[in-house]
Amino acid sequence: MREITIVPLQEFEVPLEAENIRPDIFATLSLEEIRDLEVWEGNRRRYLSDLFSVAGNDGTGECLIRLDGDFSRVKRIGEGMREGEILVRGNIGMRAGSGMRGGSINIEGDAGDWLGREMRGGSISVKGNAGNYVGSRYWGERCGMRGGEIEIEGSAGAYLGDHICGGQIKVKGDAGDFPGASNRGGAITIGGDAHLPGAEMVSGTIVVKGRARVLPSYGFQETAEIEGQLLWKFVGDLVEKGKGELYVALVEDDGQLDK
Amino acid sequence: MIIKGGIVYDPTNGIFGEEMDIFLEKGKVVEEAKGKEIDARGLLVMPGGVDAHAHVAGTKVNTGRIMRPEDARSGLEPKTKLLRPCTGYTVPNCYAIGYRYARMGYTTVFEAATPIIESRHTHEELEEIPIVDKGALTLFGSNWEVLECVRDDDLDKLAAYVAWGLRASRGYGVKVVNPGGGEAWGFGTNVKGLDDPVPNFDTTPREIIRGLVKANEMLNLPHSVHLHTNNLGKPGNYTTVLDTMDTVKDITSTRDRQVLHVTHMQFSSYGGTGWRDFESEAPQIAEYFNRNDHVTMDMGQMIFGNATTMTADGPLEYNNARLLHAKWSNHDIELEDSSGVVPLVYGRKMPVNAIQWAIGLELALLTESPWKTLLTTDHPNGGPFVNYPEVITLLMSKAKREEEMATLHELVAKRTVLPTIERELDWGDIAVMTRAAPAKVLGLAEKGHLGVGADADVTVYDLRPEKIDPARDHKRVKEALGRVKYTIKGGEVVVRDGEIVAVPRGRTYWVDASVPEKDAERVQVDLVEKFEKYYSIQKSNYMVQDAYVTDPVVVKAGVI
Numbered sequence: 024m025r026e027i028t029i030v031p032l033q034e035f036e037v038p039l040e041a042e043n044i045r046p047d048i049f050a051t052l053s054l055e056e057i058r059d060l061e062v063w064e065g066n067r068r069r070y071l072s073d074l075f076s077v078a079g080n081d082g083t084g085e086c087l088i089r090l091d092g093d094f095s096r097v098k099r100i101g102e103g104m105r106e107g108e109i110l111v112r113g114n115i116g117m118r119a120g121s122g123m124r125g126g127s128i129n130i131e132g133d134a135g136d137w138l139g140r141e142m143r144g145g146s147i148s149v150k151g152n153a154g155n156y157v158g159s160r161y162w163g164e165r166c167g168m169r170g171g172e173i174e175i176e177g178s179a180g181a182y183l184g185d186h187i188c189g190g191q192i193k194v195k196g197d198a199g200d201f202p203g204a205s206n207r208g209g210a211i212t213i214g215g216d217a218h219l220p221g222a223e224m225v226s227g228t229i230v231v232k233g234r235a236r237v238l239p240s241y242g243f244q245e246t247a248e249i250e251g252q253l254l255w256k257f258v259g260d261l262v263e264k265g266k267g268e269l270y271v272a273l274v275e276d277d278g279q280l281d282k
Numbered sequence: 283m284i285i286k287g288g289i290v291y292d293p294t295n296g297i298f299g300e301e302m303d304i305f306l307e308k309g310k311v312v313e314e315a316k317g318k319e320i321d322a323r324g325l326l327v328m329p330g331g332v333d334a335h336a337h338v339a340g341t342k343v344n345t346g347r348i349m350r351p352e353d354a355r356s357g358l359e360p361k362t363k364l365l366r367p368c369t370g371y372t373v374p375n376c377y378a379i380g381y382r383y384a385r386m387g388y389t390t391v392f393e394a395a396t397p398i399i400e401s402r403h404t405h406e407e408l409e410e411i412p413i414v415d416k417g418a419l420t421l422f423g424s425n426w427e428v429l430e431c432v433r434d435d436d437l438d439k440l441a442a443y444v445a446w447g448l449r450a451s452r453g454y455g456v457k458v459v460n461p462g463g464g465e466a467w468g469f470g471t472n473v474k475g476l477d478d479p480v481p482n483f484d485t486t487p488r489e490i491i492r493g494l495v496k497a498n499e500m501l502n503l504p505h506s507v508h509l510h511t512n513n514l515g516k517p518g519n520y521t522t523v524l525d526t527m528d529t530v531k532d533i534t535s536t537r538d539r540q541v542l543h544v545t546h547m548q549f550s551s552y553g554g555t556g557w558r559d560f561e562s563e564a565p566q567i568a569e570y571f572n573r574n575d576h577v578t579m580d581m582g583q584m585i586f587g588n589a590t591t592m593t594a595d596g597p598l599e600y601n602n603a604r605l606l607h608a609k610w611s612n613h614d615i616e617l618e619d620s621s622g623v624v625p626l627v628y629g630r631k632m633p634v635n636a637i638q639w640a641i642g643l644e645l646a647l648l649t650e651s652p653w654k655t656l657l658t659t660d661h662p663n664g665g666p667f668v669n670y671p672e673v674i675t676l677l678m679s680k681a682k683r684e685e686e687m688a689t690l691h692e693l694v695a696k697r698t699v700l701p702t703i704e705r706e707l708d709w710g711d712i713a714v715m716t717r718a719a720p721a722k723v724l725g726l727a728e729k730g731h732l733g734v735g736a737d738a739d740v741t742v743y744d745l746r747p748e749k750i751d752p753a754r755d756h757k758r759v760k761e762a763l764g765r766v767k768y769t770i771k772g773g774e775v776v777v778r779d780g781e782i783v784a785v786p787r788g789r790t791y792w793v794d795a796s797v798p799e800k801d802a803e804r805v806q807v808d809l810v811e812k813f814e815k816y817y818s819i820q821k822s823n824y825m826v827q828d829a830y831v832t833d834p835v836v837v838k839a840g841v842i
């Protein structure tokens with residue numbers, strides 16, 4: 024596969040919008056044309072080569088993009104991508120892989136907010152932590168993630184998989200507030216703790232292998248074994264006449280829950 | 283300015299496709315003028331478009347924007363040296379509304395419903411809509427003072443209150459939405475027919491409609507009562523509408539216009555007993571219009587895709603939200619009405635939506651006189667106003683209708699008569715439905731035509747009516763209707779080749795109607811009590827001040 028390596032020439036003070044950093048866009052372009060792609064630095068129009076060194080194979084063809092350095096202020100990388108691969112040796116900014124349909128993004132550092140927002144296919148992995156709204160929807164939309172996979176070795180922020188309609192999210196560490204809100208068919212696994220998972224869930228599953236506070240609108244069903252661990256199984260959210268499945272290892276109980 | 287050699291359609295002045303020059307000076311059409319020449323040789327020329335019913339400003343529009351952040355992801359247009367940034371499709375921002383109307387050749391738009399108490403907000407938004415002239419219709423149909431006057435059969439006091447309410451809201455006309463229903467909704471119920479009593483007020487929708495129509499004519503207002511019927515949106519509601527129109531037939535209009543305008547008729551032309559046997563009764567409605575001259579209507583054409591319904595019909599929106607499991611906003615407007623907002627998607631394969639789509643077209647095609655059927659989509663209830671070119675081409679081309687019907691649920695062929703309608707409207711009909719008739723229905727003497735003294739609002743389309751056949755080349759026609767060659771507003775070129783080139787401020791029409799002092803005083807006695815006891819704000823803070831209407835056109839009317 025053709026490889027292109029991008030290294031920031033400076034530390035960015037103003038956030039960048041770089042939705043052109045996308046393997047399937049690169050695939051059709053020569054190195055020179057890639058260097059001429061547009062990037063916005065705040066409200067200023069720039070070219071990729073103004074802000075980054077761009078090196079690698081010339082010619083066209085399916086593409087692996089290596090991002091070396093700190094991209095935590097570079098937004099929208101891999102947005103809407105359909106194929107190819109992005110490998111980030113460092114942190115990546117907001118909205119990475121949002122709306123992506125295929126290919127993969129592998130991040131060795133941390134990811135910002137809105138990672139894989141409304142993605143439909145492909146895979147994203149993060150070695151570090153991820154921000155808020157991983158695999159979620161933009162506010163007001165009916166569906167967040169509809170397909171594909173997101174795996175996070177560290178922890179995720181609030182609104183993990185908000186309005187998820189399909190696909191899978193796995194977080195090894197903790198998730199913040201309201202993971203899997205309005206779930207309609209997605210699968211979320213959280214290795215650590217979470218707060219109030221599955222509000223307004225209609226269908227799909229959420230597994231919390233650590234501690235979680237469970238909404239009073241969930242009905243306890245039985246205990247169940249998942250990957251060798253005994254978990255409490257709930258069904259809800261009954262507010263939505265939901266049939267979603269919520270599994271929790273340690274239930275934070277304030278006496279309201281009927282189990 | 284001279285617009286040279288256009289093929290002019292100006293139905294008000296009996297001009298249908300004549301080659302002529304138009305002279306503009308100081309914002310008006312004149313006999314003869316010098317100056318800049320606009321080359322319109324062979325091109326289709328009409329007066330600037332007039333939209334008599336759209337929801338473009340006020341709290342419910344803003345509620346739609348707040349409820350639909352996702353809507354703002356479409357329709358993005360970055361700012362330029364001249365233009366402000368635009369967002370949105372069903373609930374565009376204020377700038378987008380002005381620019382998009384202008385690009386379609388429209389120069390006037392009337393906001394269809396503002397409660398008096400929220401009119402200051404309505405005007406704040408109208409002020410920010412550039413280019414087009416504007417006005418707002420004021421809601422009266424579930425207002426306590428109105429209900430009491432109607433109950434007491436005190437028409438003089440009712441007229442005095444209407445005059446005061448128009449002044450308080452800087453409103454242009456009397457809007458009535460599901461009369462009595464807004465009040466009933468405060469108690470969790472609705473009125474189900476014209477003779478269903480309004481809770482606590484010992485009156486009925488029939489009495490409210492008749493009372494307000496009579497008061498409207500006593501005040502000699504430029505526009506008639508503008509009615510959103512009872513039972514709107516419900517299967518079988520066409521009988522309610524026929525009954526409604528008959529109930530005002532004996533009242534004489536004091537002006538050369540209808541005595542009642544029934545709005546977005548598509549939503550009121552339904553047959554069947556429920557959604558399963560839902561069918562079109564548009565032929566019955568059109569037949570009524572063909573036999574009667576005291577009423578007018580607008581289409582309320584439905585457009586497939588995203589819409590945001592917003593109306594003072596609170597119980598209707600509750601039903602919509604429950605039926606579609608959609609987002610819902612519900613609002614109680616103190617002593618004046620209720621309202622609701624529900625976003626939805628109209629689907630081609632949904633039987634009900636396919637039939638609704640056909641009903642709007644049936645109404646326009648089966649009603650013989652285009653003067654009785656204004657072209658609207660009840661923006662954004664039936665769909666966004668940017669789809670007017672789509673609606674126009676559907677009316678002008680049977681081939682296009684057939685292409686569309688082939689993509690719809692098959693019930694459209696069984697539950698409507700649209701497939702059997704051969705009629706194709708011509709440019710004269712379209713000029714009436716989008717210019718001459720809306721101006722006449724609203725009572726705007728200087729709009730919708732190109733006679734001497736008219737406002738210098740002109741549209742030049744990049745279409746050669748003598749060469750193009752809209753029935754066949756509907757794609758090309760639709761494109762040209764959406765991106766006009768020139769829009770001239772108040773004598774200034776605002777759009778050239780589909781691009782905005784100038785952004786003047788539009789003016790706002792409102793009606794100042796005089797009433798006898800003794801009646802005005804009786805209203806004030808009632809109002810003092812109502813504000814003390816019930817309103818959340820002081821009477822002194824209630825009126826919209828002139829500062830909120832910086833370019834007013836005050837139309838005088840009244841009893842004395």
Ligand SMILES: [Zn+2]
Binds near residue numbers: 335336337660663
């Ligand atoms: Zn309306």
